Amino acid sequence: METSKAxxxxxxxxxxxxIDEVQQRSFVIMFIICASCVFLVRGCYQGNYVVNGHAxxxxxxxGAVSKVTFHLIGAGVMVIAALxxxxxxxxxxxxxxxxxxxxxxxxRWQYVAGKIIGIWLLSVTFMFLLHSxxxxxxxxxxxxxxxxxxxxSLLCSVNLLFVIIATLLLSLLMSDIxxxxxxxxxxxxxxxxDGIVAAxxxxxxxxxxxxxxxxxxxxxxxxxxxYFLWPKLLAVQQLSSSLFESESHQGVGSLYxxxxxxxxxxxxxxxxxxxxxxxxxx
Amino acid sequence: MIELKNxxxxxxxxxxxxxxxxSVKSGEYFALLGPNGAGKTTIVKMLLDFTRPTTGSLSxxxxxxxxxxxxxxxxxxxENHHIPPSLSGWHYLLRCAELLDMNRIEAxxxxxxxxxxxxxxxxxxxxxxxxxxxxxxxFGLGAALLGDPKLLILDEPTSGLDPIGIREIRLLLESLKxxxxxxxxxxxxxxxxxxxxDTAAIINRGKLLVKDSISAIVKDGETLEDVFVRxxxx
Numbered sequence: 069m070e071t072s073k074a075x076x077x078x079x080x081x082x083x084x085x086x087i088d089e090v091q092q093r094s095f096v097i098m099f100i101i102c103a104s105c106v107f108l109v110r111g112c113y114q115g116n117y118v119v120n121g122h123a124x125x126x127x128x129x130x131g132a133v134s135k136v137t138f139h140l141i142g143a144g145v146m147v148i149a150a151l152x153x154x155x156x157x158x159x160x161x162x163x164x165x166x167x168x169x170x171x172x173x174x175x176r177w178q179y180v181a182g183k184i185i186g187i188w189l190l191s192v193t194f195m196f197l198l199h200s201x202x203x204x205x206x207x208x209x210x211x212x213x214x215x216x217x218x219x220x221s222l223l224c225s226v227n228l229l230f231v232i233i234a235t236l237l238l239s240l241l242m243s244d245i246x247x248x249x250x251x252x253x254x255x256x257x258x259x260x261x262d263g264i265v266a267a268x269x270x271x272x273x274x275x276x277x278x279x280x281x282x283x284x285x286x287x288x289x290x291x292x293x294x295y296f297l298w299p300k301l302l303a304v305q306q307l308s309s310s311l312f313e314s315e316s317h318q319g320v321g322s323l324y325x326x327x328x329x330x331x332x333x334x335x336x337x338x339x340x341x342x343x344x345x346x347x348x349x350x
Numbered sequence: 351m352i353e354l355k356n357x358x359x360x361x362x363x364x365x366x367x368x369x370x371x372x373s374v375k376s377g378e379y380f381a382l383l384g385p386n387g388a389g390k391t392t393i394v395k396m397l398l399d400f401t402r403p404t405t406g407s408l409s410x411x412x413x414x415x416x417x418x419x420x421x422x423x424x425x426x427x428x429e430n431h432h433i434p435p436s437l438s439g440w441h442y443l444l445r446c447a448e449l450l451d452m453n454r455i456e457a458x459x460x461x462x463x464x465x466x467x468x469x470x471x472x473x474x475x476x477x478x479x480x481x482x483x484x485x486x487x488x489f490g491l492g493a494a495l496l497g498d499p500k501l502l503i504l505d506e507p508t509s510g511l512d513p514i515g516i517r518e519i520r521l522l523l524e525s526l527k528x529x530x531x532x533x534x535x536x537x538x539x540x541x542x543x544x545x546x547x548d549t550a551a552i553i554n555r556g557k558l559l560v561k562d563s564i565s566a567i568v569k570d571g572e573t574l575e576d577v578f579v580r581x582x583x584x
Contacts, residue, residue, distance in 0.1 A: 077449060088434070164431060164434070170398070171421060171424065172449045173420075173422045175418045349395070349400035
């Protein structure tokens, strides 16, 4: 009984958040542009690639193109989710909805949770629709069915949850645009770090490190700790894409990125609720 | 119905509310008066838990204001009321009604009644972006009246309204008296306050100067405005 009483306003705030965002012209334009871009890649799925007179394996080409598209959509929707989240609190404050909602018997956690869930559902649907377009193109054009592609899309939604919670928290601490840029910085730093780590595993990098003039072991260890604790957004995408790739991640270690991002969601979510509880409502 | 016990609110160096204590009985029409920056809106915000007191406590119907249950039967109209410009007045009211846990049928019936009550019939489907300040204020008051609240907290309810609108609001508030509604009014319109309120408190620079019935505050040959000016100017 108590649970349903608590869920009722939460569900309503979630619904209003969804409706308000979808009614924004900028959102509709963003979706049309993204969907058009995804449609444009359908030319890559012709399945008749020939290199040096040898026809390439269709499935390999489809797999590679699908993987690239998957990551691009994942990263793009993360940026869109941050853009959607950064103005949520400010807009509600300016339009009087925050004071309107919180003057009712609705707790602050219900309000914040409703906002998070609303934008998250919207972003997940947005990403899922874009991934579905790719799925349909491969299914119709090449008769290659990859249901794992859609499951991978849903797995990537963890990243969106992180982006939304982090942006909402940062938007309470700084201006909206700075909050967005900070989050973009976290994402880019993670992507670059993953690139550096991948490069450091190359034979050349290993040889440099082993030379007398190479980097000290302690420096590398410090860097590794930071890298290990940094939000693993790209790694979650890679883990998700491994679902439809031939090479798959195995073992508990491969689940670390997912745990890392989920723990960040928990930590930042707690901070967000705590911060918003002490926020003055205007 | 409302109780403030030694409430103080400090914003860094500024003391917005300084050790204020008073209570408002059920069914009472109470006005909180004071010049700009006296701390009236801060008290309203603390009542609604929009901001927390530095010291002291507030309660509504015996429930601490920090608990959401204290807002179970409250209607609130903000000083500068806003409605999202993308919503129509009708959808705004419907949303407010649903947030009070009403189902769609119940909410629709209530909203129709409220639209008539605030005199906005025929304009409810226009986008709020096209409304005048007075119309927004009327819809705000309508939203506050949804769910038949036992307590109405109105922060400058006549702000932006023309004399006819002000009179209509006064008549509307007077009509609620028979229903036993408690009204907590923040207003600058002392003549209107004098007409509808039973009790009043005057605060200045966060300090409570007086809290009594209007008849006790206003002596023979004086108006509330005279008393207000005398007390505030010291």
